Amino acid sequence: MGGVDPKNGAADSALVVAIRTGDQSAMGSLYDRYSPVVYAVALRVLGDTGAAEDVLQDVFMQLWRNPGAFDSSRGSLGAWLAVITRNRAIDALRKRRPENDIEDVVISVEPDMVGDADRARVGEKVRAALGTMPDPQRKALELAYYEGLTHSEIAAKTGEPLGTIKTRIRAGLLTLRKVFST
Amino acid sequence: MSAHEQFGEDLSLYALGALEGEERTALEKHLESCAGCREELAALRGDMAVLATSVMGPKPPQRARQRLMDAIAKEPRGVTAPAGDTKRAWNLWGALGWIAAAAMLFAVFQTRGENEKLRESVTTLGSLVKQQTSDLENAKRVMETITAPEAQKVVLVAAKSPPQPQGKAFYLREKAGLIFVANNLPPLAPEKVYELWLIPHTGAPIAAGLFKPDAHGSATVVNPPLPPGVEAKTFVVTLEPESGSHEAPRGTAVMAGAGL
Numbered sequence: 001m002g003g004v005d006p007k008n009g010a011a012d013s014a015l016v017v018a019i020r021t022g023d024q025s026a027m028g029s030l031y032d033r034y035s036p037v038v039y040a041v042a043l044r045v046l047g048d049t050g051a052a053e054d055v056l057q058d059v060f061m062q063l064w065r066n067p068g069a070f071d072s073s074r075g076s077l078g079a080w081l082a083v084i085t086r087n088r089a090i091d092a093l094r095k096r097r098p099e100n101d102i103e104d105v106v107i108s109v110e111p112d113m114v115g116d117a118d119r120a121r122v123g124e125k126v127r128a129a130l131g132t133m134p135d136p137q138r139k140a141l142e143l144a145y146y147e148g149l150t151h152s153e154i155a156a157k158t159g160e161p162l163g164t165i166k167t168r169i170r171a172g173l174l175t176l177r178k179v180f181s182t
Numbered sequence: 183m184s185a186h187e188q189f190g191e192d193l194s195l196y197a198l199g200a201l202e203g204e205e206r207t208a209l210e211k212h213l214e215s216c217a218g219c220r221e222e223l224a225a226l227r228g229d230m231a232v233l234a235t236s237v238m239g240p241k242p243p244q245r246a247r248q249r250l251m252d253a254i255a256k257e258p259r260g261v262t263a264p265a266g267d268t269k270r271a272w273n274l275w276g277a278l279g280w281i282a283a284a285a286m287l288f289a290v291f292q293t294r295g296e297n298e299k300l301r302e303s304v305t306t307l308g309s310l311v312k313q314q315t316s317d318l319e320n321a322k323r324v325m326e327t328i329t330a331p332e333a334q335k336v337v338l339v340a341a342k343s344p345p346q347p348q349g350k351a352f353y354l355r356e357k358a359g360l361i362f363v364a365n366n367l368p369p370l371a372p373e374k375v376y377e378l379w380l381i382p383h384t385g386a387p388i389a390a391g392l393f394k395p396d397a398h399g400s401a402t403v404v405n406p407p408l409p410p411g412v413e414a415k416t417f418v419v420t421l422e423p424e425s426g427s428h429e430a431p432r433g434t435a436v437m438a439g440a441g442l
Contacts, residue, residue, distance in 0.1 A: 024251065024254055024255060027250070027251070027254055028247070028251060031247055031250055031251075032247075035241075035242050035246070035247070036241050036242070037234060037235070037237070038242075039239065039240075039241065039242035039246070040237045040238060040239035040240075041234045041237050043239050043240070044237045044239060049243075052242075053242065053243070053246050053249075056242055056246055056250075057246065057249060057250055057253065060250050061250070061253060061254070061257075064254045064257070065257070075224075075228065075231075076231075078231075079228060079231035079232075079234075080231070082230075082231045082234035082235070083227050083230050083231050083234070085234070086230060086234060087199065090199060105227065106220070106223070106224045106227070107224055107227040107228050107231060108221065108224040108225045108227075108228045109227075109228035109231050109232070119235050122232065122235045123235040123236050123237075123238070126232055126233060126235055126236035127236045130236060141233075144195070144198040144200045145198060145230065145233055148198075148199060148200075149200065150195075150200045150201070150202045151195050151200050151201065151202075152202065154200070166191040166192070166194070166195060167191060169191070169194050169195060169198065169200070170190055170191045170194040170195075173194050173197075173226055173229040173230070173233075174229070176229045176232045176233055177225070177228070177229050177232070179232065180232075
Protein backbone atom coordinates (compact mmCIF):
# COMPACT_ATOMS: atom_id res chain seq x y z
CA MET A 1 0.00 0.00 0.00
CA GLY A 2 1.06 3.52 -0.56
CA GLY A 3 3.59 2.71 -3.27
CA VAL A 4 4.48 5.04 -6.05
CA ASP A 5 4.71 3.94 -9.63
CA PRO A 6 8.30 4.40 -10.75
CA LYS A 7 7.31 5.63 -14.22
CA ASN A 8 4.50 8.02 -13.43
CA GLY A 9 4.71 8.65 -9.71
CA ALA A 10 8.12 10.28 -9.90
CA ALA A 11 7.01 12.44 -12.79
CA ASP A 12 3.88 13.43 -10.90
CA SER A 13 5.94 14.37 -7.86
CA ALA A 14 8.24 16.48 -9.99
CA LEU A 15 5.27 18.22 -11.58
CA VAL A 16 3.71 18.89 -8.20
CA VAL A 17 7.00 20.38 -7.02
CA ALA A 18 7.03 22.55 -10.15
CA ILE A 19 3.49 23.69 -9.38
CA ARG A 20 4.69 24.78 -5.95
CA THR A 21 6.98 27.22 -7.73
CA GLY A 22 4.10 28.54 -9.83
CA ASP A 23 5.01 26.63 -13.01
CA GLN A 24 1.90 26.86 -15.21
CA SER A 25 3.15 24.41 -17.82
CA ALA A 26 3.49 21.73 -15.13
CA MET A 27 -0.15 22.34 -14.33
CA GLY A 28 -0.98 21.87 -17.99
CA SER A 29 0.87 18.55 -18.04
CA LEU A 30 -1.01 17.25 -15.02
CA TYR A 31 -4.27 18.43 -16.51
CA ASP A 32 -3.57 16.53 -19.71
CA ARG A 33 -2.76 13.44 -17.71
CA TYR A 34 -5.65 13.40 -15.28
CA SER A 35 -8.47 15.52 -16.64
CA PRO A 36 -10.09 12.51 -18.41
CA VAL A 37 -10.61 10.60 -15.17
CA VAL A 38 -11.58 13.73 -13.22
CA TYR A 39 -14.13 14.77 -15.84
CA ALA A 40 -15.50 11.22 -16.24
CA VAL A 41 -16.08 10.83 -12.50
CA ALA A 42 -17.65 14.28 -12.16
CA LEU A 43 -19.92 13.66 -15.15
CA ARG A 44 -20.91 10.21 -13.86
CA VAL A 45 -21.95 11.72 -10.52
CA LEU A 46 -23.56 14.92 -11.76
CA GLY A 47 -24.92 13.85 -15.15
CA ASP A 48 -24.47 17.38 -16.45
CA THR A 49 -21.54 18.50 -18.59
CA GLY A 50 -21.57 22.10 -17.34
CA ALA A 51 -21.57 21.05 -13.71
CA ALA A 52 -18.88 18.45 -14.43
CA GLU A 53 -16.73 21.12 -16.04
CA ASP A 54 -17.12 23.27 -12.96
CA VAL A 55 -15.93 20.42 -10.75
CA LEU A 56 -13.05 19.73 -13.13
CA GLN A 57 -12.03 23.36 -12.91
CA ASP A 58 -12.42 23.42 -9.15
CA VAL A 59 -10.38 20.26 -8.52
CA PHE A 60 -7.45 21.48 -10.58
CA MET A 61 -7.66 24.94 -9.07
CA GLN A 62 -7.48 23.32 -5.63
CA LEU A 63 -4.31 21.57 -6.74
CA TRP A 64 -2.92 24.83 -8.12
CA ARG A 65 -3.69 26.72 -4.94
CA ASN A 66 -2.57 24.06 -2.56
CA PRO A 67 -0.24 21.49 -4.15
CA GLY A 68 1.11 20.67 -0.70
CA ALA A 69 -2.20 18.99 0.13
CA PHE A 70 -1.19 16.01 -1.98
CA ASP A 71 1.11 13.69 -0.07
CA SER A 72 3.11 11.90 -2.76
CA SER A 73 4.53 9.46 -0.21
CA ARG A 74 1.07 7.99 0.29
CA GLY A 75 -0.07 7.17 -3.19
CA SER A 76 -0.67 8.28 -6.69
CA LEU A 77 -1.84 11.72 -7.68
CA GLY A 78 -4.38 10.15 -10.03
CA ALA A 79 -6.00 8.20 -7.21
CA TRP A 80 -6.05 11.25 -4.98
CA LEU A 81 -7.60 13.43 -7.66
CA ALA A 82 -10.21 10.74 -8.37
CA VAL A 83 -11.32 10.69 -4.74
CA ILE A 84 -11.22 14.48 -4.37
CA THR A 85 -13.29 14.73 -7.54
CA ARG A 86 -15.84 12.19 -6.41
CA ASN A 87 -16.21 14.00 -3.07
CA ARG A 88 -16.50 17.43 -4.68
CA ALA A 89 -19.02 16.17 -7.20
CA ILE A 90 -21.14 14.67 -4.41
CA ASP A 91 -20.95 17.95 -2.51
CA ALA A 92 -22.18 19.74 -5.64
CA LEU A 93 -24.88 17.14 -6.23
CA ARG A 94 -26.12 17.47 -2.67
CA LYS A 95 -25.79 21.24 -2.72
CA ARG A 96 -23.64 21.37 0.35
CA ARG A 97 -20.36 22.82 1.43
CA PRO A 98 -17.32 20.67 0.71
CA GLU A 99 -17.25 18.13 3.53
CA ASN A 100 -13.50 17.53 3.55
CA ASP A 101 -10.53 19.78 3.16
CA ILE A 102 -8.37 18.30 0.47
CA GLU A 103 -5.52 18.15 2.97
CA ASP A 104 -7.55 15.71 5.04
CA VAL A 105 -7.99 13.21 2.24
CA VAL A 106 -5.19 10.73 2.78
CA ILE A 107 -5.12 7.81 0.40
CA SER A 108 -3.30 4.53 0.28
CA VAL A 109 -3.58 2.74 -3.02
CA GLU A 110 -2.06 -0.12 -4.94
CA PRO A 111 0.70 1.05 -7.24
CA ASP A 112 -0.72 -0.37 -10.44
CA MET A 113 -3.48 2.06 -11.11
CA VAL A 114 -1.71 5.04 -12.56
CA GLY A 115 -0.87 5.97 -16.11
CA ASP A 116 -3.29 5.93 -19.01
CA ALA A 117 -2.57 2.36 -20.11
CA ASP A 118 -2.71 1.08 -16.53
CA ARG A 119 -5.94 2.89 -15.85
CA ALA A 120 -7.62 1.32 -18.83
CA ARG A 121 -6.45 -2.13 -17.72
CA VAL A 122 -7.47 -1.50 -14.11
CA GLY A 123 -10.81 -0.13 -15.23
CA GLU A 124 -11.55 -3.36 -17.06
CA LYS A 125 -10.62 -5.42 -14.03
CA VAL A 126 -12.78 -3.28 -11.77
CA ARG A 127 -15.77 -3.48 -14.09
CA ALA A 128 -15.33 -7.21 -14.16
CA ALA A 129 -15.25 -7.29 -10.35
CA LEU A 130 -18.39 -5.17 -10.18
CA GLY A 131 -20.03 -7.61 -12.55
CA THR A 132 -19.40 -10.44 -10.14
CA MET A 133 -20.92 -8.63 -7.17
CA PRO A 134 -24.41 -9.55 -6.04
CA ASP A 135 -26.83 -6.91 -7.34
CA PRO A 136 -27.92 -5.59 -3.92
CA GLN A 137 -24.28 -5.16 -2.90
CA ARG A 138 -23.33 -3.31 -6.08
CA LYS A 139 -26.48 -1.22 -5.84
CA ALA A 140 -25.76 -0.17 -2.25
CA LEU A 141 -22.17 0.72 -3.16
CA GLU A 142 -23.22 2.73 -6.18
CA LEU A 143 -25.91 4.63 -4.27
CA ALA A 144 -23.31 5.68 -1.73
CA TYR A 145 -20.55 6.32 -4.24
CA TYR A 146 -22.31 8.00 -7.14
CA GLU A 147 -25.32 9.52 -5.44
CA GLY A 148 -23.80 10.35 -2.08
CA LEU A 149 -26.64 8.80 -0.13
CA THR A 150 -26.13 8.10 3.56
CA HIS A 151 -26.59 4.60 4.87
CA SER A 152 -29.99 5.48 6.34
CA GLU A 153 -31.10 7.00 3.02
CA ILE A 154 -30.00 3.84 1.23
CA ALA A 155 -31.83 1.73 3.80
CA ALA A 156 -34.96 3.81 3.28
CA LYS A 157 -34.64 3.58 -0.48
CA THR A 158 -34.03 -0.16 -0.64
CA GLY A 159 -36.20 -1.11 2.30
CA GLU A 160 -33.35 -3.03 3.92
CA PRO A 161 -32.01 -2.83 7.48
CA LEU A 162 -29.24 -0.37 8.26
CA GLY A 163 -26.88 -3.12 9.35
CA THR A 164 -27.31 -4.92 6.05
CA ILE A 165 -26.50 -1.78 4.10
CA LYS A 166 -23.34 -1.23 6.13
CA THR A 167 -22.20 -4.78 5.56
CA ARG A 168 -22.85 -4.60 1.84
CA ILE A 169 -20.94 -1.39 1.33
CA ARG A 170 -18.00 -2.67 3.32
CA ALA A 171 -17.96 -5.94 1.41
CA GLY A 172 -18.24 -4.10 -1.90
CA LEU A 173 -15.22 -1.92 -1.22
CA LEU A 174 -13.15 -4.90 -0.04
CA THR A 175 -14.06 -6.74 -3.22
CA LEU A 176 -12.51 -3.88 -5.19
CA ARG A 177 -9.38 -4.07 -3.06
CA LYS A 178 -9.03 -7.74 -3.86
CA VAL A 179 -8.85 -6.94 -7.55
CA PHE A 180 -5.17 -6.22 -6.98
CA SER A 181 -4.36 -8.88 -4.46
CA THR A 182 -5.33 -11.81 -6.64
CA MET B 183 -1.08 -1.55 13.58
CA SER B 184 -4.37 -3.00 12.38
CA ALA B 185 -7.82 -1.45 12.25
CA HIS B 186 -10.40 -2.30 14.83
CA GLU B 187 -12.75 -4.79 13.23
CA GLN B 188 -15.77 -3.29 14.96
CA PHE B 189 -15.15 0.01 13.15
CA GLY B 190 -14.69 -1.58 9.73
CA GLU B 191 -18.23 -1.01 8.48
CA ASP B 192 -18.46 2.49 9.86
CA LEU B 193 -15.08 3.34 8.32
CA SER B 194 -16.34 2.26 4.89
CA LEU B 195 -19.37 4.50 5.23
CA TYR B 196 -17.26 7.32 6.59
CA ALA B 197 -14.87 7.13 3.64
CA LEU B 198 -17.86 7.55 1.34
CA GLY B 199 -19.30 10.37 3.43
CA ALA B 200 -22.30 8.14 4.14
CA LEU B 201 -22.00 7.94 7.92
CA GLU B 202 -23.96 10.44 9.93
CA GLY B 203 -25.14 11.39 13.38
CA GLU B 204 -23.66 10.02 16.58
CA GLU B 205 -21.93 7.17 14.79
CA ARG B 206 -19.99 9.64 12.72
CA THR B 207 -19.06 11.75 15.75
CA ALA B 208 -17.93 8.67 17.68
CA LEU B 209 -15.84 7.41 14.77
CA GLU B 210 -14.17 10.79 14.22
CA LYS B 211 -13.22 10.84 17.88
CA HIS B 212 -11.82 7.32 17.64
CA LEU B 213 -9.84 8.21 14.50
CA GLU B 214 -8.03 10.94 16.39
CA SER B 215 -6.33 8.36 18.55
CA CYS B 216 -6.21 5.24 16.37
CA ALA B 217 -3.51 5.07 13.71
CA GLY B 218 -4.69 1.62 12.61
CA CYS B 219 -8.13 2.92 11.74
CA ARG B 220 -6.64 5.94 9.99
CA GLU B 221 -4.63 3.54 7.83
CA GLU B 222 -7.73 1.55 7.04
CA LEU B 223 -9.57 4.76 6.13
CA ALA B 224 -6.76 5.67 3.72
CA ALA B 225 -6.98 2.17 2.21
CA LEU B 226 -10.76 2.51 1.81
CA ARG B 227 -10.23 5.77 -0.04
CA GLY B 228 -7.82 3.84 -2.23
CA ASP B 229 -10.68 1.41 -2.92
CA MET B 230 -12.82 4.41 -3.87
CA ALA B 231 -10.13 5.52 -6.30
CA VAL B 232 -10.14 2.03 -7.77
CA LEU B 233 -13.87 2.31 -8.33
CA ALA B 234 -13.31 5.62 -10.11
CA THR B 235 -11.17 3.88 -12.71
CA SER B 236 -14.21 1.87 -13.81
CA VAL B 237 -15.97 5.03 -14.91
CA MET B 238 -15.95 5.59 -18.64
CA GLY B 239 -17.03 8.75 -20.36
CA PRO B 240 -16.14 11.41 -22.88
CA LYS B 241 -13.02 13.50 -22.54
CA PRO B 242 -13.52 17.04 -21.26
CA PRO B 243 -14.06 19.69 -23.93
CA GLN B 244 -10.99 21.58 -25.12
CA ARG B 245 -12.33 24.86 -23.76
CA ALA B 246 -12.09 23.45 -20.23
CA ARG B 247 -8.30 23.29 -20.53
CA GLN B 248 -8.11 26.88 -21.73
CA ARG B 249 -10.43 27.95 -18.93
CA LEU B 250 -8.15 26.37 -16.35
CA MET B 251 -4.96 27.78 -17.87
CA ASP B 252 -6.52 31.25 -18.00
CA ALA B 253 -7.62 30.95 -14.39
CA ILE B 254 -4.24 29.88 -13.03
CA ALA B 255 -2.52 32.59 -15.05
CA LYS B 256 -4.70 35.16 -13.34
CA GLU B 257 -4.59 33.79 -9.84
CA PRO B 258 -1.46 34.36 -7.79
CA ARG B 259 -0.22 31.31 -5.97
CA GLY B 260 -1.46 30.84 -2.40
CA VAL B 261 -4.76 32.70 -2.86
CA THR B 262 -7.79 30.63 -1.97
CA ALA B 263 -11.39 31.27 -2.82
CA PRO B 264 -14.13 30.86 -0.21
CA ALA B 265 -16.19 27.66 -0.27
CA GLY B 266 -19.72 27.89 -1.63
CA ASP B 267 -22.65 26.52 0.32
CA THR B 268 -25.09 25.92 -2.49
CA LYS B 269 -24.93 24.34 -5.88
CA ARG B 270 -25.33 27.77 -7.34
CA ALA B 271 -22.38 29.00 -5.35
CA TRP B 272 -20.50 25.91 -6.35
CA ASN B 273 -21.19 26.57 -10.03
CA LEU B 274 -20.02 30.10 -9.54
CA TRP B 275 -16.65 29.03 -8.21
CA GLY B 276 -15.17 29.39 -11.64
CA ALA B 277 -16.71 32.83 -11.92
CA LEU B 278 -15.25 33.68 -8.53
CA GLY B 279 -11.85 33.51 -10.14
CA TRP B 280 -12.93 36.16 -12.61
CA ILE B 281 -14.56 38.23 -9.91
CA ALA B 282 -11.39 37.99 -7.82
CA ALA B 283 -9.34 39.02 -10.84
CA ALA B 284 -11.68 41.95 -11.53
CA ALA B 285 -11.58 42.94 -7.85
CA MET B 286 -7.80 42.84 -7.93
CA LEU B 287 -7.71 44.98 -11.06
CA PHE B 288 -10.09 47.42 -9.44
CA ALA B 289 -7.93 47.38 -6.33
CA VAL B 290 -4.84 48.01 -8.43
CA PHE B 291 -6.41 51.03 -10.11
CA GLN B 292 -7.79 52.30 -6.85
CA THR B 293 -4.47 51.75 -5.18
CA ARG B 294 -2.81 53.61 -8.01
CA GLY B 295 -5.19 56.54 -7.40
CA GLU B 296 -4.59 56.37 -3.68
CA ASN B 297 -0.87 56.20 -4.30
CA GLU B 298 -1.13 59.37 -6.34
CA LYS B 299 -2.95 61.09 -3.49
CA LEU B 300 -0.47 59.72 -0.99
CA ARG B 301 2.41 60.92 -3.11
CA GLU B 302 0.88 64.40 -3.14
CA SER B 303 0.36 64.25 0.61
CA VAL B 304 3.91 63.14 1.15
CA THR B 305 5.16 65.97 -1.04
CA THR B 306 3.03 68.46 0.90
CA LEU B 307 4.14 67.02 4.21
CA GLY B 308 7.71 67.10 3.03
CA SER B 309 7.44 70.83 2.26
CA LEU B 310 5.75 71.43 5.58
CA VAL B 311 8.41 69.54 7.49
CA LYS B 312 11.10 71.46 5.60
CA GLN B 313 9.44 74.76 6.45
CA GLN B 314 8.98 73.77 10.09
CA THR B 315 12.53 72.55 10.37
CA SER B 316 13.70 75.88 9.03
CA ASP B 317 11.43 77.77 11.47
CA LEU B 318 12.63 75.62 14.34
CA GLU B 319 16.26 76.25 13.43
CA ASN B 320 15.64 79.99 13.42
CA ALA B 321 13.79 79.83 16.74
CA LYS B 322 16.57 77.80 18.30
CA ARG B 323 19.16 80.28 17.13
CA VAL B 324 17.12 83.18 18.54
CA MET B 325 16.69 81.36 21.84
CA GLU B 326 20.35 80.37 22.04
CA THR B 327 21.48 83.89 21.33
CA ILE B 328 19.26 85.24 24.06
CA THR B 329 19.58 82.55 26.70
CA ALA B 330 22.90 80.70 26.24
CA PRO B 331 25.16 81.17 29.28
CA GLU B 332 28.11 81.88 27.00
CA ALA B 333 26.21 84.52 25.06
CA GLN B 334 27.59 87.97 25.66
CA LYS B 335 24.86 90.21 26.99
CA VAL B 336 25.66 93.78 26.38
CA VAL B 337 23.39 96.57 27.51
CA LEU B 338 23.96 99.86 25.83
CA VAL B 339 23.12 102.92 27.85
CA ALA B 340 23.91 106.57 27.61
CA ALA B 341 27.64 107.21 27.69
CA LYS B 342 29.21 107.72 31.08
CA SER B 343 26.15 106.28 32.90
CA PRO B 344 26.94 103.64 35.51
CA PRO B 345 25.54 100.16 34.64
CA GLN B 346 21.98 99.78 35.86
CA PRO B 347 19.99 96.59 36.44
CA GLN B 348 17.86 95.95 33.38
CA GLY B 349 15.36 93.39 32.30
CA LYS B 350 13.49 92.64 29.12
CA ALA B 351 10.33 90.58 29.13
CA PHE B 352 8.90 89.09 25.89
CA TYR B 353 5.35 88.05 26.55
CA LEU B 354 2.86 86.35 24.21
CA ARG B 355 -0.45 86.49 26.03
CA GLU B 356 -2.50 83.98 23.95
CA LYS B 357 0.09 81.27 24.34
CA ALA B 358 1.25 82.23 27.82
CA GLY B 359 4.80 82.47 26.45
CA LEU B 360 7.27 84.50 28.43
CA ILE B 361 10.97 85.02 28.03
CA PHE B 362 12.73 87.28 30.48
CA VAL B 363 16.33 88.35 30.19
CA ALA B 364 18.05 90.44 32.88
CA ASN B 365 21.44 92.08 33.09
CA ASN B 366 23.55 93.97 35.57
CA LEU B 367 21.78 92.48 38.51
CA PRO B 368 23.55 92.99 41.81
CA PRO B 369 24.86 89.77 43.36
CA LEU B 370 22.41 88.12 45.73
CA ALA B 371 22.92 87.86 49.47
CA PRO B 372 22.84 84.29 50.79
CA GLU B 373 19.35 82.79 51.09
CA LYS B 374 17.94 85.40 48.78
CA VAL B 375 16.44 84.93 45.28
CA TYR B 376 14.96 87.12 42.60
CA GLU B 377 11.38 86.52 41.59
CA LEU B 378 9.63 87.66 38.44
CA TRP B 379 5.96 88.69 38.67
CA LEU B 380 3.30 89.23 36.09
CA ILE B 381 0.93 91.89 37.36
CA PRO B 382 -2.38 91.62 35.50
CA HIS B 383 -4.78 94.45 34.86
CA THR B 384 -7.16 92.80 37.29
CA GLY B 385 -6.44 90.31 40.00
CA ALA B 386 -3.48 89.28 42.10
CA PRO B 387 0.13 89.17 40.89
CA ILE B 388 1.08 85.90 39.21
CA ALA B 389 4.43 84.30 40.10
CA ALA B 390 6.51 83.93 36.91
CA GLY B 391 9.66 82.22 38.13
CA LEU B 392 12.57 82.40 40.57
CA PHE B 393 16.08 83.10 39.32
CA LYS B 394 19.62 83.87 40.39
CA PRO B 395 22.00 85.89 38.24
CA ASP B 396 25.31 84.48 37.04
CA ALA B 397 28.69 86.01 37.91
CA HIS B 398 28.10 88.73 35.32
CA GLY B 399 24.73 89.68 36.76
CA SER B 400 22.80 88.04 33.90
CA ALA B 401 19.77 85.81 34.22
CA THR B 402 17.00 84.37 32.07
CA VAL B 403 13.54 82.97 32.73
CA VAL B 404 12.06 80.95 29.86
CA ASN B 405 8.38 80.05 29.61
CA PRO B 406 7.42 79.71 33.26
CA PRO B 407 4.02 78.06 33.83
CA LEU B 408 1.37 80.77 33.39
CA PRO B 409 -2.36 80.77 32.80
CA PRO B 410 -3.11 81.66 29.17
CA GLY B 411 -4.81 84.86 28.08
CA VAL B 412 -3.81 87.06 30.99
CA GLU B 413 -3.23 90.62 29.93
CA ALA B 414 -0.09 91.94 31.60
CA LYS B 415 -0.10 95.39 33.04
CA THR B 416 3.39 95.27 34.50
CA PHE B 417 6.32 92.92 35.06
CA VAL B 418 8.11 93.27 38.34
CA VAL B 419 11.22 91.64 39.83
CA THR B 420 11.36 91.39 43.60
CA LEU B 421 14.01 90.24 46.01
CA GLU B 422 12.64 87.37 48.08
CA PRO B 423 13.87 85.02 50.79
CA GLU B 424 14.90 81.72 49.18
CA SER B 425 12.80 79.63 51.52
CA GLY B 426 9.10 79.91 52.16
CA SER B 427 6.14 80.59 49.89
CA HIS B 428 6.58 82.42 46.60
CA GLU B 429 2.87 82.75 45.82
CA ALA B 430 2.69 86.49 46.54
CA PRO B 431 5.34 89.21 46.41
CA ARG B 432 6.62 90.09 49.90
CA GLY B 433 10.07 91.44 49.25
CA THR B 434 11.24 94.72 47.75
CA ALA B 435 10.87 95.49 44.05
CA VAL B 436 14.19 95.62 42.19
CA MET B 437 12.84 96.63 38.82
CA ALA B 438 9.55 96.97 37.03
CA GLY B 439 8.25 97.70 33.57
CA ALA B 440 4.83 98.32 32.14
CA GLY B 441 3.55 96.43 29.13
CA LEU B 442 2.89 98.50 26.04
